[in-house]
Amino acid sequence: MNFFDKLSQAIAQNQSLLFVGLDPNPEMMPARYTSSDIISSLWDWLQFIIAETAEQVCVYKPTLGFYQALGIPGLELLQKTLASIPAHIPVILDAKHSDLNTSTIFARTVFSKWNVDAITLSPYAGQDNVAPFLVYPGKAVFVLCCTSNSAAEPLQQFPTTETPFYLQVVKESKNWGTPEQLGLEVGTTKPDIFARIRADAPERIIMARSIWAEGGNLNQVLAAGLNTNGEGLLIPVPQDMLSSTELSQEVQSLNAQINQAKTEIIQDISSCSLWLPDVCFLDQHPQQDLILQLYDIGCIIFGNYVQASGATFPYYVDLRKIISNPQVFNQVIIAYEEILVNLNFDRLAGIPYGSLPTATGLSLRLQCPMIFPRKEVKAHGTRRVIEGDFHPGETVAVVDDILISGKSVMEGAEKLKSAGLNVNDIVVFIDHEHGVKDRLRENGYQGHAVLTISEITQTLYQAGRINDEQFSALKEVQSPSD
Numbered sequence: 001m002n003f004f005d006k007l008s009q010a011i012a013q014n015q016s017l018l019f020v021g022l023d024p025n026p027e028m029m030p031a032r033y034t035s036s037d038i039i040s041s042l043w044d045w046l047q048f049i050i051a052e053t054a055e056q057v058c059v060y061k062p063t064l065g066f067y068q069a070l071g072i073p074g075l076e077l078l079q080k081t082l083a084s085i086p087a088h089i090p091v092i093l094d095a096k097h098s099d100l101n102t103s104t105i106f107a108r109t110v111f112s113k114w115n116v117d118a119i120t121l122s123p124y125a126g127q128d129n130v131a132p133f134l135v136y137p138g139k140a141v142f143v144l145c146c147t148s149n150s151a152a153e154p155l156q157q158f159p160t161t162e163t164p165f166y167l168q169v170v171k172e173s174k175n176w177g178t179p180e181q182l183g184l185e186v187g188t189t190k191p192d193i194f195a196r197i198r199a200d201a202p203e204r205i206i207m208a209r210s211i212w213a214e215g216g217n218l219n220q221v222l223a224a225g226l227n228t229n230g231e232g233l234l235i236p237v238p239q240d241m242l243s244s245t246e247l248s249q250e251v252q253s254l255n256a257q258i259n260q261a262k263t264e265i266i267q268d269i270s271s272c273s274l275w276l277p278d279v280c281f282l283d284q285h286p287q288q289d290l291i292l293q294l295y296d297i298g299c300i301i302f303g304n305y306v307q308a309s310g311a312t313f314p315y316y317v318d319l320r321k322i323i324s325n326p327q328v329f330n331q332v333i334i335a336y337e338e339i340l341v342n343l344n345f346d347r348l349a350g351i352p353y354g355s356l357p358t359a360t361g362l363s364l365r366l367q368c369p370m371i372f373p374r375k376e377v378k379a380h381g382t383r384r385v386i387e388g389d390f391h392p393g394e395t396v397a398v399v400d401d402i403l404i405s406g407k408s409v410m411e412g413a414e415k416l417k418s419a420g421l422n423v424n425d426i427v428v429f430i431d432h433e434h435g436v437k438d439r440l441r442e443n444g445y446q447g448h449a450v451l452t453i454s455e456i457t458q459t460l461y462q463a464g465r466i467n468d469e470q471f472s473a474l475k476e477v478q479s480p481s482d
């Protein structure tokens, strides 16, 4: 189960937005656990915290630094701690990882070996540091946007309080992963900071930190940080509470307080404006994450775009952008692969230029040789029509990005056939529908598509990414009234 679903289920099951830090910090350990063996004392304390809160919280958040500080026994303690967390509660490893050189190997360790559900990352190295973590399906990252540390203000509030850097982090990081993959870590006591981040990122999960300093102002933080569904905000159990012998009762009463405030906030919201939900799908598309991410990185754009045929559509799909987003690119390749593994072919062919990177990725993934028909034949050099090696009589599966009229892909296929190759199957990412697959069939090709434009439209609308006007414009293209 992916992080987002696991989190939603834990929130629903325990009726809680609370998360608890599992930090073996000897300085915070209650005196009653003191013994000659610090590791076993810390372990007893952590066990107590888990046992007392397993039915009261929706996330456990071990902080890697505290375990590392204890050396090898500390890392062993982390393993034991992770193993003792109930399976239905997601784990966010608080690592604030920021080193580009180690991100790939570290992502493998935390997600494949330690099997945590999510990790906190520092944004300073940009998307390159985040992408290696997002190639793990179902895992998530939380990007640190803001800390409550006053010494960070000259950076976080730079250049002005109107356009602070922390909001730039929010804006930028939204392009790095879907709302289901990428949340925001926000440490502050100031409700207005939550309000500004929530306004810029209505769809993201915010993990609140440091809200209890200066006495805390729970109701204001909830009002500013919850989304319009009264969700999307994770609240920390205060550190002091973790020393209490009455931990379970205290967390329970805090939880009741949050749920009460949440109910009142939802009532207030619903009496004001209506905001369409983006997560509560009754009929969730299996490629929902990918559709939203493609939209978020600008592969699906709205406006009036003239097509090669001369027709104007209210949208344009620019799949070429995926090459700059390795994690999206990887998901796209996997989606094509699911279709291609059921087909018979000797070689893959991409149609220049849009689908060449995809065909290359698939060739490497499927270990299948690739060729491509040139768009234009050069008047010098080899003057080849088809690049790459092949033998006449072989069968080629053709890969393209989107089918509108089918003209581009069929022209490419015809060039391959002129060289003695067989082309039966054409696999694209998006089918614009309007009978284009029938047109392929009439010309002797079997068309396959990962997604149809109707599925994309429906998912974007349900997620609140497109408004009524855009939805109607897309619907109009799918079934014109005249």
Ligand SMILES: O=c1ccn([C@@H]2O[C@H](COP(=O)(O)O)[C@@H](O)[C@H]2O)c(=O)[nH]1
Pocket (backbone or CB within 6 Å): 307, 308, 309, 315, 316, 317, 318, 319, 351, 354, 400, 401, 402, 403, 404, 405, 406, 407, 408, 409
């Ligand atoms: O939204 C769009 C529309 C078209 N393309 C490019 O055009 C061809 C498909 O058009 P046909 O009419 O089927 O030839 C496709 O190869 C794309 O490169 C696009 O990218 N986005």
